[in-house]
Amino acid sequence: MTSWLLDGLVVFMLLATAVSVLASRSLFRAVVMFIAFGMLMALAWVRLQAPDIALAEAAIGAGLTGVLLLDAVAHFRRGPDKERGGAS
Amino acid sequence: MSVHLLYAFAGAGVFTIGLFGMVFMVHLLRKLLAFNLMGSGTFLVLVGLAQHRNGVDPVPQALVLTGIVVAIAATALALVLIRRYFHLTGQVTLEPGSRDDEGHS
Amino acid sequence: MRLAAVLVLCAVFAMALVGTVWQIAGQPVGGTLPETVADAMADSGVDHPVTAVLLNFRSYDTLLEIGVLVIAAIAGISMARLPSLEDPELRTHDSLLHALQRWFLPLMWLVAGYLLWAGAVQPGGAFQAGAVLAGTGVLMRLGGMPMNFLQPRLLLRVGLALGFAVFLLVAVVSAAGGDAFLAYPEGMAKPLILLIEIFLTLSIAMVLLSLFVAAPVNDAREPAEGESE
Numbered sequence: 001m002t003s004w005l006l007d008g009l010v011v012f013m014l015l016a017t018a019v020s021v022l023a024s025r026s027l028f029r030a031v032v033m034f035i036a037f038g039m040l041m042a043l044a045w046v047r048l049q050a051p052d053i054a055l056a057e058a059a060i061g062a063g064l065t066g067v068l069l070l071d072a073v074a075h076f077r078r079g080p081d082k083e084r085g086g087a088s
Numbered sequence: 089m090s091v092h093l094l095y096a097f098a099g100a101g102v103f104t105i106g107l108f109g110m111v112f113m114v115h116l117l118r119k120l121l122a123f124n125l126m127g128s129g130t131f132l133v134l135v136g137l138a139q140h141r142n143g144v145d146p147v148p149q150a151l152v153l154t155g156i157v158v159a160i161a162a163t164a165l166a167l168v169l170i171r172r173y174f175h176l177t178g179q180v181t182l183e184p185g186s187r188d189d190e191g192h193s
Numbered sequence: 194m195r196l197a198a199v200l201v202l203c204a205v206f207a208m209a210l211v212g213t214v215w216q217i218a219g220q221p222v223g224g225t226l227p228e229t230v231a232d233a234m235a236d237s238g239v240d241h242p243v244t245a246v247l248l249n250f251r252s253y254d255t256l257l258e259i260g261v262l263v264i265a266a267i268a269g270i271s272m273a274r275l276p277s278l279e280d281p282e283l284r285t286h287d288s289l290l291h292a293l294q295r296w297f298l299p300l301m302w303l304v305a306g307y308l309l310w311a312g313a314v315q316p317g318g319a320f321q322a323g324a325v326l327a328g329t330g331v332l333m334r335l336g337g338m339p340m341n342f343l344q345p346r347l348l349l350r351v352g353l354a355l356g357f358a359v360f361l362l363v364a365v366v367s368a369a370g371g372d373a374f375l376a377y378p379e380g381m382a383k384p385l386i387l388l389i390e391i392f393l394t395l396s397i398a399m400v401l402l403s404l405f406v407a408a409p410v411n412d413a414r415e416p417a418e419g420e421s422e
Contacts, residue, residue, distance in 0.1 A: 007091050011098040018102050018125050022109040027117060034121050041128055048095055048135055050149045051316035052243045053156065055308070059324035060160045064401060065124075067331055071408060072117060072167050076180060093218050100214055104207040112199045133214065138226075140218055145227045146242035150251060153243065154258045157320050157397065161265040164404035168269045171408055 007047055014040050027073050035066040092140040099132025114181045116170045120163065127159045238382025240314045247318065248386045252375050256364065259357045259393060266353050266400040273407035294336045301329040309394050313383070319390040323397030330402040343406050353403065356396025360389050 017037040024030045038061030045054035102125055109122025131152045138148040174180055230242055230250065237245035247255050305325040312318030334340060343349060363385055364375040372378060377385050 003091070007094055011094060014098055015101050015105070018105045021121050021125065022105065022113065022118065027115070030118065030121060034124070037125070037128070041132075044095055044098070044132065045135075048092060048139060049144050050135060050152075052318065052321070053131075053135070053149055053153055055316060055321040056153055056156050056324060059321055059328060060156060063328045064160060064324065064331065064405070065163060068164055068167055068405060068408065069117070069121075071405075072171060075171055076117070076174065093214075096214050096218070097211060100207065100210045104203050104210065107206065108199060108203040111202070112196065137214060137217060141220075141222050142225075142227050146230055146246050147226045147251070150243050150246035151254070153247065153320055154254055157324075158258055158261055160324075161262045161400060161404065164401065164408065165265045165269050168272050168404065168408045172272050 010040060010043055010047060014044060027076065028070075031066070031069040031073055034069065035062055038062045038065060090140050092136045094136075096133050096136030096140060099129045099134075099136055101129070102126075102132065103129030105129075114183060116173070116180050116182065120166050120170065123166075124159065124163060127155070131155060236382075238377065238386055239312075241312060241316070241318075243316070244312045244318050244386075247320075248389060249377070249382065252360075252364075255393075256357070256360050256375070259360060259396060262397060262400045263353055263357050266403050269404045269407040270349075290332075290336055294332060294338075297332065298329060301325060301332070305329065305394070305398075309390060312390065313387070319393040320397065322394045324401070326394060326398035327401035327405070330398060331405055334402070334406060343403060349399070349403065352399040353396060356389075356393040359392040363389060 014037065017033050017040060021030050021033045021037060024033060038057060041061055042054045042058040045051070045057055106122045106125030106127075106129055110119055110126060113119055113122060135145075135148050135152055138145050170180070230246060233250065234240070234242065234245060237249045239245050239249070305322045308317040308325060309319060309322035310317075312322070330340070363377075367376055367378055368374040370378060
């Protein structure tokens, strides 16, 4: 029973973060939600008894994708013609 | 109804959400995020459905592991292209004349 | 109006998808893949089923996958301008990061090495180790450590192609020896898999890292723009 509650919670959170990735107005917020989604995916893989995929998802989905996307968001904020400027 | 099947249905839901974003959103970065959601949903369906029928199955797990690494490489390449496009045109959508919704003043 | 149309379309699609999943889930079990894998494990040279599938039973997929990664890296690098990796503008001026780096970097290298080694008997392997190694590289880059090997010269090209080349070499040599393409010779499976995994790890880390490096620098300077700053 407890495990069903846990699985239900993980699935609900997966769907909720997936919706909020698209629904959040600010791009930064969307990316943060996407990182949270990646962490929840890692949790889901553990529940699916796939620890290999959970390891890869935690390292890639949460770590590398997050850095890449946040970097891109910062670039879009600065604008196309002043990325050498101070404001980051 | 097993746990694996529950996650397979969750994967179907995530895929649909991603599909909606892919079709409806205009901002290229949001399209990319939605595309990644679609990928994650596919992986969940693949592993969940196979394991619901066969028990713990290393073959779909290995396939999904390969898929995740290819997906991150594709995402990184897409980001390079989007940023280049933004640098050259000042736009973040493919629709002519519209500016991005992020409003960089 | 457009929103409603897309919503209806997605709802119809979702219902079809859920129905299909439900129907497939209800069918009697057809395949016996896990049993097949378990029966063949003794010949695979490793003790972890996922690693055995990745690098022995379905190594063709893995070979093509590293090929795809190399192509993505080449495309990303060709988009980029890499004026100077030591550009101080690109560094994070964060003293906390600098302080933590000295503690984290050796630890992360250790974790990557352990993951690679552990892949033979338990969860872990080339992909996870490569991802951790790439993360280490990103951390080094943000802290402004010298990483001259990422300049598009010989060293970068060799590093990118090494995993694919070694994999292909092993495949071709075993094929020339009379076996099937990508079949390891009798008794040599374990050392060959380990060799391939080491180079795969290096190449995967190089690919991901070079794509990360290519992304921010490409917009750095068009020749036409003023360089007054």
